[in-house]
Amino acid sequence: MNIQTKFGAIIVGTALVGSTILAGCGGSPAASGSSLNHPGKNNPEGLFTWTGGWPVPPQYQGNPFGSGGVGWPTNVFAFEGLFQFVRTTDKIYNHLAVSYDNSNPGETIVKMRKDAKWSDGQPITSKDIWAYYTLNNGTELTHYITGIETPDQYTVVFKWAQPAPFDEMKMLFIAEDQQGQIPYHYYKKWVDKAAELLAQAKPSTDPKDRGNTPFGLKITDALKKQLSDNWNDFSKHGPAYPISSGAFEVKKVTQTDLTMEKNPNFYDATKVKFKKIDLKMVPDLNQQYALLKAGKLDHYDGTQPKDILESILAANNNLVHYQINDAACVGFMFNQAHKPFDDKTFRQAIIYALDREKIREVANYYGVASDLSGTGMPGSQVPKWIDPALLAKFTKYSHDEQKASQLLNSIGWTKNQNGIWRDKDGKSYNFTIASASDWVPAVNAGEVVAEQLTTFGLPTKYKAVDSSIYWNNVNNAKGVYDMSFDWMDVSWGFMFPWNSMRNTYWSTSFKEAHMPANILGEANFVRQGYDGETVDVSKLLHQIPYMSSTADRKHAIDEIAYVTNEDAWEVNLFQNTTGTWYNTKTFGGLPWQNAFKKYNRSLPLPTDPAMAENIAEIGFAGTQWLVDGKYYPN
Numbered sequence: 001m002n003i004q005t006k007f008g009a010i011i012v013g014t015a016l017v018g019s020t021i022l023a024g025c026g027g028s029p030a031a032s033g034s035s036l037n038h039p040g041k042n043n044p045e046g047l048f049t050w051t052g053g054w055p056v057p058p059q060y061q062g063n064p065f066g067s068g069g070v071g072w073p074t075n076v077f078a079f080e081g082l083f084q085f086v087r088t089t090d091k092i093y094n095h096l097a098v099s100y101d102n103s104n105p106g107e108t109i110v111k112m113r114k115d116a117k118w119s120d121g122q123p124i125t126s127k128d129i130w131a132y133y134t135l136n137n138g139t140e141l142t143h144y145i146t147g148i149e150t151p152d153q154y155t156v157v158f159k160w161a162q163p164a165p166f167d168e169m170k171m172l173f174i175a176e177d178q179q180g181q182i183p184y185h186y187y188k189k190w191v192d193k194a195a196e197l198l199a200q201a202k203p204s205t206d207p208k209d210r211g212n213t214p215f216g217l218k219i220t221d222a223l224k225k226q227l228s229d230n231w232n233d234f235s236k237h238g239p240a241y242p243i244s245s246g247a248f249e250v251k252k253v254t255q256t257d258l259t260m261e262k263n264p265n266f267y268d269a270t271k272v273k274f275k276k277i278d279l280k281m282v283p284d285l286n287q288q289y290a291l292l293k294a295g296k297l298d299h300y301d302g303t304q305p306k307d308i309l310e311s312i313l314a315a316n317n318n319l320v321h322y323q324i325n326d327a328a329c330v331g332f333m334f335n336q337a338h339k340p341f342d343d344k345t346f347r348q349a350i351i352y353a354l355d356r357e358k359i360r361e362v363a364n365y366y367g368v369a370s371d372l373s374g375t376g377m378p379g380s381q382v383p384k385w386i387d388p389a390l391l392a393k394f395t396k397y398s399h400d401e402q403k404a405s406q407l408l409n410s411i412g413w414t415k416n417q418n419g420i421w422r423d424k425d426g427k428s429y430n431f432t433i434a435s436a437s438d439w440v441p442a443v444n445a446g447e448v449v450a451e452q453l454t455t456f457g458l459p460t461k462y463k464a465v466d467s468s469i470y471w472n473n474v475n476n477a478k479g480v481y482d483m484s485f486d487w488m489d490v491s492w493g494f495m496f497p498w499n500s501m502r503n504t505y506w507s508t509s510f511k512e513a514h515m516p517a518n519i520l521g522e523a524n525f526v527r528q529g530y531d532g533e534t535v536d537v538s539k540l541l542h543q544i545p546y547m548s549s550t551a552d553r554k555h556a557i558d559e560i561a562y563v564t565n566e567d568a569w570e571v572n573l574f575q576n577t578t579g580t581w582y583n584t585k586t587f588g589g590l591p592w593q594n595a596f597k598k599y600n601r602s603l604p605l606p607t608d609p610a611m612a613e614n615i616a617e618i619g620f621a622g623t624q625w626l627v628d629g630k631y632y633p634n
Contacts, residue, residue, distance in 0.1 A: 063238025
């Protein structure tokens with residue numbers, strides 16, 4: 001997603017539409033090389049320049065779990081996990097691992113590389129993987145395992161709680177983590193303390209603890225405090241610079257630059273052609289764009305507003321921009337604690353009244369508008385999971401003000417002589433839709449939504465609220481606003497729809513809609529599915545990870561998507577489109593080169609699945625593309 005904070009720019013620099021066009025480098029895109037990782041003839045020093053952020057000295061320290069961390073994208077270059085998964089495709093590569101075995105349903109056996117070393121020369125072994133989960137025991141994986149065994153230096157055995165997740169989900173849980181961050185030989189004191197404390201806990205017999213506590217243990221409040229105190233103490237200690245498990249190591253940190261050099265102990269060091277990485281801390285977006293236009297950045301993340309993006313391309317003929325489907329959508333939730341939003345027909349009428357294409361054009365030109373209310377998964381995933389014949393049964397909420405009026409009439413609403421809608425009791429309303437003021441796409445979308453509803457006859461005002469108070473207002477007893485913006489149908493992590501659906505029904509969205517909750521604090525959402533079956537969404541979500549049948553998992557996902565869309569409790573305005581920039585003087589082997597001229601180096605979202613996967617590789621695969629030098633044929 002290329003976002004560091006919840007309200008980081010999903011389209012970088014939307015507010016900077018009037019930025020100055022600067023003169024840039026001339027020339028044409030460099031010829032294709034045989035790989036993606038070579039520095040190019042015009043870069044004999046092998047320097048790779050990007051932007052990033054980090055705690056400035058003297059606050060900087062080398063513990064990646066310390067206050068402020070070690071900086072982004074330092075994590076990408078300095079650390080590896082057992083595996084690397086590609087966001088938006090869920091493809092998994094081996095990194096510190098060389099193989100895995102799921103033949104025994106109760107365990108996953110991972111064999112590690114024997115040539116991997118920390119940047120200080122110490123070997124990376126199974127003890128380091130055990131250390132990562134023992135100390136960092138709040139990770140999701142620890143909620144699904146009972147323990148980790150290390151029968152030898154290069155074998156890790158994950159022992160799954162029973163019932164165990166299906167095999168593909170097991171690997172996604174493991175691949176989520178960047179295990180090469182806690183070298184046991186350096187952090188032994190805190191790791192051993194955590195192991196000692198966990199050994200005091202007993203297995204939990206409370207079903208509410210399932211999926212919520214580490215290693216299936218009952219963690220008392222007193223033990224939780226001790227574990228927390230140990231973690232907090234650990235986070236305050238570390239070397240001056242991180243001990244790397246990845247291709248690069250930090251060598252120098254200032255207020256403006258973070259310099260990394262190739263890690264000579266990296267197991268694939270001979271494949272790494274770049275010798276040095278210079279991360280620039282440039283908070284001002286105009287300055288970032290100036291560096292990009294001038295060819296001073298080799299890579300850059302994000303998809304800017306159309307005029308800014310085109311001005312950058314016009315200033316430098318060596319730049320190419322790729323669009324990538326983000327794993328997040330922009331939309332809003334109806335507050336069902338406020339009448340008349342507790343009425344499904346009324347909610348449906350509002351969605352029909354919205355022209356979401358026009359909203360998208362203003363808020364995110366390159367985004368993809370939806371004709372569904374929401375499904376619990378990003379729109380790009382819908383055709384992958386829902387067959388056309390079934391999707392035909394879903395209500396399509398295309399812009400249709402006549403349909404919206406008919407629905408309002410069906411529940412007794414009428415328009416007065418001024419064109420204002422009144423409910424069956426003759427009451428008219430003034431609605432409020434709000435968003436955090438620092439989330440620019442939502443600000444732009446909110447203004448248009450309010451204007452469209454007001455024109456339709458439902459007076460609505462938009463409020464941009466400081467984020468320090470916005471979320472409290474959204475989530476208080478009944479909520480302050482009638483409609484509230486947030487990410488929705490979003491996968492924070494892997495793309496298997498269960499992930500985004502649990503975000504929708506167990507995390508923020510359903511709470512912002514003020515829907516009823518069950519005893520676990522999850523949505524109490526029970527509706528009739530497309531096949532007439534009763535669909536208890538939270539119950540199904542608990543079952544999906546343990547469904548051995550692909551057909552059963554698909555049926556469950558289809559049912560949840562259907563009832564979500566039909567209930568119309570959320571409004572997916574558009575799926576965010578992010579992207580990535582490359583300087584073709586620096587990188588060879590970039591995908592889709594035969595389309596550079598056709599699209600003037602502004603490449604659209606690809607319709608070919610193979611090409612979409614290739615482009616996802618260079619945006620969401622960590623350092624995979626940099627190390628293995630993969631060539632992407634057109």
